[in-house]
Structure formats: C-alpha cells, structure tokens
Amino acid sequence: xxxxxxxxxxxxxxxxxxxxxxxxxxxxxxxxxxxxxxxxxxxxxxxxxxxxxxxxxxxxxxxxxxxxxxxxxxxxxxxxxxxxxxxxxxxxxxxxxxxxxxxxxxxxxxxxxxxxxxxxxxxxxxxxxxxxxxxxxxxxxxxxxxxxxxxxxxxxxxxxxxxxxxxxxxxxxxxxxxxxxxxxxxxxxxxxxxxxxxxxxxxxxxxxxxxxxxxxxxxxxxxxxxxxxxxxxxxxxxxxxxxxxxxxxxxxxxxxxxxxxxxxxxxxxxxxxxxxxxxxxxxxxxxxxxxxxxxxxxxxxxxxxxxxxxxxxxxxxxxxxxxxxxxxxxxxxxxxxxxxxxxxxxxxxxxxxxxxxxxxxxxxxxxxxxxxxxxxxxxxxxxxxxxxxxxxxxxxxxxxxxxxxxxxxxxxxxxxxxxxxxxx
Numbered sequence: 001x002x003x004x005x006x007x008x009x010x011x012x013x014x015x016x017x018x019x020x021x022x023x024x025x026x027x028x029x030x031x032x033x034x035x036x037x038x039x040x041x042x043x044x045x046x047x048x049x050x051x052x053x054x055x056x057x058x059x060x061x062x063x064x065x066x067x068x069x070x071x072x073x074x075x076x077x078x079x080x081x082x083x084x085x086x087x088x089x090x091x092x093x094x095x096x097x098x099x100x101x102x103x104x105x106x107x108x109x110x111x112x113x114x115x116x117x118x119x120x121x122x123x124x125x126x127x128x129x130x131x132x133x134x135x136x137x138x139x140x141x142x143x144x145x146x147x148x149x150x151x152x153x154x155x156x157x158x159x160x161x162x163x164x165x166x167x168x169x170x171x172x173x174x175x176x177x178x179x180x181x182x183x184x185x186x187x188x189x190x191x192x193x194x195x196x197x198x199x200x201x202x203x204x205x206x207x208x209x210x211x212x213x214x215x216x217x218x219x220x221x222x223x224x225x226x227x228x229x230x231x232x233x234x235x236x237x238x239x240x241x242x243x244x245x246x247x248x249x250x251x252x253x254x255x256x257x258x259x260x261x262x263x264x265x266x267x268x269x270x271x272x273x274x275x276x277x278x279x280x281x282x283x284x285x286x287x288x289x290x291x292x293x294x295x296x297x298x299x300x301x302x303x304x305x306x307x308x309x310x311x312x313x314x315x316x317x318x319x320x321x322x323x324x325x326x327x328x329x330x331x332x333x334x335x336x337x338x339x340x341x342x343x344x345x346x347x348x349x350x351x352x353x354x355x356x357x358x359x360x361x362x363x364x365x366x367x368x369x370x371x372x373x374x375x376x377x378x379x380x381x382x383x384x385x386x387x388x389x390x391x392x393x394x395x396x397x398x399x400x401x402x403x404x405x406x407x408x409x410x411x412x413x414x415x416x417x418x419x420x421x422x423x424x
Contacts, residue, residue, distance in 0.1 A: 013210075013211035016211070017211040017212075017214050017215040017218070018214065018215075018218060018389055020215060021214070021215045021216075021217075021218035021219040021222065021389075022218065022219075022222055024039075024215075024219045024222075024223075025218065025219045025220070025221070025222025025223045026222060028223065030223050030224070039223075040220060040223050040224075042216075043216040043217070043219050043220040043223070044216075044220055045216075046212060046213065046216035047213060047216040047217040047220055047385060049213070050206075050209060050210070050212070050213025050214075050216070050217070051213075051217075051371075051381050051382065051384060051385070053206045053209075053213075054206060054367055054368055054371055054381075054384070055371055055381060057199055057202055057203055057206065057368060058368050058371055058372055059158050059166065060195060060199050061196075061199040061200075061203060061368060062166070062167065062170070062355065062368070062369075062372065063158075063166060063170045064192050064193075064195040064196040064199055065196055065199075066167060066170035066171055066174055067170050067173050067174035067177070067192045068174070068189070068192050068193050068196050069174065069312075069316050070170070070171055070173075070174025070175045070177075071174045071175075071177040071178060071185070071188070071189050071192070072189075072312070082305070082308060082309075082413070082417065083308075085413050085416065085417075086308065086309050086312060086313075086409065086413060089409045089412065089413065090312075090313065090316055090317040090409065091353075093251070093252070093255070093317070093319050093405050093408075093409070094317065094318065094319055094322045094353055094356055095349075095353060096247070096251055096319075097243075097247050097251075097319040097320065097322050097323040097401075097405075098322045098323060098326050098349050098352050098353060099349070100243050100246050100247055100251070100323055101240075101243050101322070101323035101324070101325075101326035101327045101330075101352075102326050102327075102330065102345060102348070102349060104239050104240075104242055104243040104246075104327060105239060105326065105327045105330035105331060105334075106330070108235060108238070108239045108242075109334055110232055110233075110235035110236040110238070110239045110327075110331050110334065111232055111236070111330070111331040111332065111333070111334025111335040112232075112334050149165055149168045150165060150168065151165030151166075151169075154166065154169050157169075167351075167354045167355065168354075171354075174192075177189060203368070213388075214388045214389070217385035217388055218385075218388065218389050220385075221385060221386070232331075232335070233386065233387075233389060233390060236327070236328075236331045236386075236387065236390070237390045237393075237394065239327055239331070240323070240324055240327050240328075240394050240397075240398075241394075241397065243323050243327060244320055244323060244324075244397055244398060244401050247319060247320070247323060247401060247405075248400075248401050248404055252264070252404060252405060252408050255408060255412065256408055256411070256412065259412060260408075260411060260412035260415050260416075261415065262411055262412065262415060267299065267407070267408070267411060268404075270294060270298035270299045271291075271294050271295070271298070271299070271403075271404065271407045272294075273290055273293075273294055274287055274290045274291040274293075274294040274295075274403055274407065275400050275403060275404060277290045277291075278291075278396075278399045278400045278402070278403040278404075279396045279397070279399065279400040282392070282395045282396045282399045283399065284313075284314045284318075284399055284402045284403050284406070285314050287314075287399075287403050288310060288311060288314050291310055291314075291403055291406065291407060292306050292307070292310050294407070295310065295407055295410050295411065299407070299410075299411050299414075299420070300414075300420050300421035301410050301411055301414040301419065301420055302414060302419035302420070304419060305410060305413055305414040305417060305419050305420075306410055306414075309406070309409055309410040309413055310406055310407075310410055313402075313405070313406030313409060313410070314403075314406065316356075317356075317402065317405055317406055317409065318356040318366075318398075318402050319356075319401055319402055319405040320397065320398030320399065320400070320401030320402045320405075321356050321366045321369070321398050321399075321402060322352045322353060322355075322356035323398070323401075324366060324394060324398045325348075325351075325352040325355065325356065325366060325369050325370055325373055326348055326349065326352045328370050328387050329348050329352075329370065329373045329374060329377065329379070330345075330348070331386070331387070332374065332379055332383035332384075332386060332387070333377070333379060335383060335386055336379065336383070338379075340377070344377050347376060347377055348373055348377060351372060351373045351376055352369075352373065355369035355372050355373065356369065366395070366398070367384060367391065370384060370387075371384060
C-alpha cells in the first residue's frame with residue numbers, strides 16, 4: 001500500500017485559499033476580465049475541472065476499495081464469532097450515525113433560505129427540471145431502490161453512475177474471491193489491491209490541486225451571491241458538528257457503558273493521542289499505528305483483537321463520514337429548494353451506509369462518496385462546491401469520530417471475548 005500519511009501542514013494551502021477566494025469574490029466584479037474572458041468564467045472552468053476529476057475516480061476507487069475490503073474478511077467460516085461481532089458493531093454504529101445525520105438535517109434544515117435558493121447559492125442547474133424528476137417519488141419507490149441494487153448489466157450501471165448496483169456487485173465479488181483456490185484468490189487480491197493503490201495515487205494527485213479548485217469554486221460562488229451564502233453554510237457546519245457531537249459524546253459513551261460496561265471518560269482519555277492524530281491528519285489509515293498502540297497499551301486490548309478489529313475499522317467503519325454524507329446530501333437538496341420524499345431519503349441512508357464502506361481512509365475521500373449519492377438521487381455535482389469552504393475542518397472532525405468509533409468497538413469486543421486487561 002502507498003504511504004497515506006498526510007499532515008495538517010498539507011491542509012494549510014486549502015485553508016489559506018478560503019479567505020483569499022472570499023476577498024476576490026467580494027472585490028472583483030462579475031464582468032471583470034481580459035480579452036473578452038471574464039474571471040467568473042475562468043473560475044467556473046477551473047471548478048468544473050476539479051469536480052470532473054473527482055467524478056472520474058468514483059467508479060474504480062469505490063469498486064476496488066470495497067473488493068479489497070471484502071476479500072480481506074475471509075469466508076464466513078473464517079470470520080467466525082469475532083468477525084460476526086465486528087461486522088455487527090460497525091453496521092450498527094454507522095446506521096445510528098446516519099440516522100442522527102438525517103434527523104439533524106431535517107430538524108435544522110440548513111439549506112432552507114428565504115428567497116430564491118438558486119440566487120442565494122449561485123447554482124446554475126435548472127431546479128424546475130430537478131424537482132420534476134423527484135416529484136413522482138413515493139414510498140413505493142423504496143422497492144425500486146432494491147431493484148437497482150441488482151442491475152441487469154453491471155457495465156451499463158457503472159457507465160450510467162448507478163452506484164447501488166455497482167456497490168452490491170463489488171461486495172459480492174470481494175466476498176466470493178475467498179471461495180477461489182489459493183492461487184486464483186491471491187491473483188484477484190493482488191490485482192484489485194494494485195488498482196486501489198493506483199486510485200489512491202490519482203486521488204492524492206487530484207487533492208494536490210484542491211486549493212486551486214476550492215479557491216475557484218468559492219470565489220465563483222461569492223462573485224455570484226455575495227456573502228449571503230455564508231449564513232446557510234454556517235448552519236450546515238453547525239448541523240454537522242452537532243451531529244458528530246451527539247454521536248461522539250452521547251451514542252458511543254452509552255454503548256460503552258451499557259453494552260461494554262466500560263468507563264467512557266477513562267476510555268476517551270486513553271485514546272487521546274489517537275484522536276488528536278486523527279484530527280490533525282484527517283486520515284484514519286495514517287492514524288492506525290497510533291490507534292493500535294493506544295488500544296493495546298492504554299486500554300489493555302489484546303493484539304489478536306486489535307490487529308483484526310482496527311485495520312478493518314479503518315477500511316469499513318466510517319461513522320463520522322456516513323453522518324456527514326447524509327447531512328451534505330440533504331443540505332444540497334435543500335439548497336435547490338427541494339423536499340426529498342421518504343424514498344429518496346431512504347436511498348441516501350442506504351448509499352451512505354454502503355459508500356462509507358468504500359471510502360478510502362484519506363483526507364477529502366468522502367467528496368467522492370457525496371458525488372455518488374448526489375448522482376443516485378438526481379442532483380447535479382455542482383452542489384459539492386457549496387460545502388468545500390468548510391469541508392477540510394469537518395473532515396478533521398469526522399475522522400476523529402471515525403477513529404473513536406473504531407476504538408470503542410475494539411474495546412467492547414475485547415471485553416466480550418475476555419481479552420482485555422486494565423491497561424495503563
């Protein structure tokens with residue numbers, strides 16, 4: 001695997017680009033430019049390139065990540081009791097986080113504004129067309145969600161961006177790799193592991209240009225709307241932070257205390273180094289060595305438990321990311337002035353759960369998952385531009401929640417298996 005360690009210093013250009021973009025958007029006129037080319041059109045072009053680059057990696061990154069993760073689980077017989085507990089915990093906490101996110105987004109409604117939403121947010125898409133596409137969605141369309149999980153043509157599904165079917169196929173493909181003979185299964189794992197590494201390299205390359213993309217998108221938005229966009233953006237930020245806080249300081253401590261019979265305050269204190277590392281790097285994969293050291297030395301979890309639960313969690317357990325994806329999708333829908341039906345919100349929940357499995361443990365990887373969700377529910381990719389101004393800080397926060405959930409799962413499973421000591 002490639003080196004995924006990214007320090008906070010690498011986020012400095014992105015953070016520096018935000019105030020600069022705001023200043024440019026405020027003080028430069030929309031029609032300013034040279035040789036008949038306006039700066040606004042230049043920013044629009046650069047922003048579109050950045051979003052297209054993100055969209056380009058969706059299919060191969062999600063597919064290879066899920067297949068690698070699933071093939072590493074082993075067969076059902078190999079997973080046994082430990083694997084069953086781990087998968088059950090990760091599925092439960094991710095689902096709870098998603099429900100919290102949906103509840104907070106519907107309660108606060110950060111994207112609901114007075115006046116024309118497209119004017120406030122500076123969006124270009126035809127909201128009337130989007131609303132017409134979503135207007136006939138009813139509760140009965142939940143059935144259609146499950147039908148789309150099994151597409152008749154997987155190649156066509158990938159080409160058309162029908163990610164539910166592609167994710168389901170990838171889950172099956174990764175699981176049944178373990179049914180092959182040793183030589184064939186090894187060849188398959190090596191191939192998709194190589195593909196995953198390549199896609200991480202390409203994603204890292206794209207994110208090197210993130211400061212430019214963020215600058216262009218934010219400057220374009222401010223030039224179109226002024227500072228009016230920042231109040232709903234602040235509400236979006238608060239909604240995500242409150243949701244993450246509920247999950248980190250209410251849900252997970254309750255699980256620790258009620259199910260694991262573990263003191264949450266002591267556990268959080270023991271995990272402080274891992275949480276700070278996760279916050280600073282915004283990478284659960286880069287944090288993994290620190291997480292394992294904290295869980296073994298400070299919490300007394302056996303290496304047998306930590307070496308299975310934590311690497312798996314860094315791959316498939318993304319509570320904070322799943323919560324963020326839901327809030328972001330609902331915020332963008334609200335920004336277009338749309339009211340999503342139960343069927344559409346159910347699709348968001350299901351996709352957030354599935355894509356959180358396939359999100360790489362690197363900074364900003366959730367933008368790819370958000371693009372998947374937007375495409376699945378019929379929203380334009382340009383909506384991602386609305387959240388880029390605050391994405392980096394929220395990325396750091398949600399990564400800390402991801403790692404915290406991994407550690408809670410490890411210590412609870414170790415307790416249930418009788419493989420925990422008092423630690424230091």
